[in-house]
Amino acid sequence: MSGDRPADGEPLVVVHEETVVVTTAAPDADPVLPVAPEPAVPAAPPDPAELAAAAALSVPGVAGLYPGAFGEIGTHLPGRRVAGVRTRSTADGTSTDVHVIALLGVDLRELAAAVHRAVRDAVGGDVHVTVEDVVT
Secondary structure, eight states: OBTTBOOTTSEEEEEETTEEEEEEOOTTSOOOOOOOOOOOOOOOOOOHHHHHHHHHHTSTTEEEEOOOTTSOSEEEETTEEEETEEEEEETTEEEEEEEEEEETTSOHHHHHHHHHHHHHHHHOSEEEEEEEEEEO
16 A cells, blocks of 8 residues: 555545444545434333332342243333333322342341332332242
8 A cells, every 4th residue: 555545446444433434445536434323212211110120129138020930920011021010000090019039038028118118219109019039
């Protein structure tokens, strides 16, 4: 390669804003820079079931959420599922059931109360907590 331009048929490498393009170009041609991608569509706000799951999992002593023996405990959302949390609308407002797996050695009553407070603070409404399993 001689000078700043490659010879005919020699690869041309263009670096533009962290994008690398390798192409072949005539020695006197100007490099073609890539078109910037369209801005990403903002994500939808989290569903109350996702907020409840995050709140429950943030409580120390919670090892995970229990989806049920056959995956029957969960909330189906467009393109995803929140296992271990069931939400529903009632005449009195919303109701959220959270099924947790506890760590061995944790006081289960205190754990259930802490999960209840965390989920209620996150989503409001009626909250029911069930400790389904204990693991080490």
